[in-house]
Each structure stands twice: as structure tokens, then as C-alpha cells.
Amino acid sequence: MSTPRSFGDLIRNAEGLQPPQPTNQDFHPKYVPLRPDQITNLDVVARELMAARDVKGGPRITANTLIRVAVDALIAQRDRLGGDNEAALRRSYYAVLNLTPEGESAEGEEVPAPPAPMSITFPMPGSKSKGSRS
DSSP states (O other): OOOOSHHHHHHHHHHOOOOOOOOOGGOOOOOOOOHHHHHHHHHHHHHHHHHSSSOSSSSOOHHHHHHHHHHHHHHTTGGGGOSSSSHHHHHHHHHTTTOTTTBOOSSBOOOOOOOOOOOOOOOOOOOOOOOOOH
């Protein structure tokens, strides 16, 4: 728990109303290389969660928010993890969460990855694209 920042924070904590929200000063950067699909999916999930919030305003839900939540969940289950490499740790953690890793069947057999989504770009009306004639 962080140190109360004001007398009001101290009172709210004592009454159990709400703990103070962490600020950027409470966080320390940690560089983590991520795959492009992880970056994209984190951003998509953060946007979906932001759009689905019941209460508007307050702290934003960002990719960094999701990463911190995932790290907290991983740390909470650390006694149940095992493995000698990233793939083994992932399988171990997925088992703790009762999930099947993408690319594996429930029996642990490798399955083909789904095809990548296609992206088609259409020119905007009135815009000139390469190779178009005026």
C-alpha cells in the first residue's frame, strides 16, 4: 500500500472508502520487448475496456494498465509456476489459469495457427492515390 498523500487520503483509508490511486510517480519503467501481435492486442483490449466502462472519467485503462494487472496475477501465482524456458513457463501459467495456449490442443498437441487477418485499404473519395490519373 502506498503512503497517504494527504490528510483526506488518510481519512478515506481509515474509513475503508477507497485506497489512493497510484500515480505515475509510483511506477518504475521496465523495458519488455513484445511481439507486434501482443502490442496490437493489448491496445485493442485496452480500448474495448475503456469503451465498456460504466463510470466515465477517472484513470484511463491503457496497455500499461493491462500489463501491470497481468504481472500482479503472475506474481500471485508464483508458487504454482514451473519450467525451464519461456514456453514451459507459459504452459505452466496457462495450466494455473485453466487455459489452453493458442497453438495447442487441450492434449498438448500442436495445432496450426489461424490465418492472419487480411487488411484491405480503400482510397478515400476525392483523394489521389499513386498511379491515379488527374
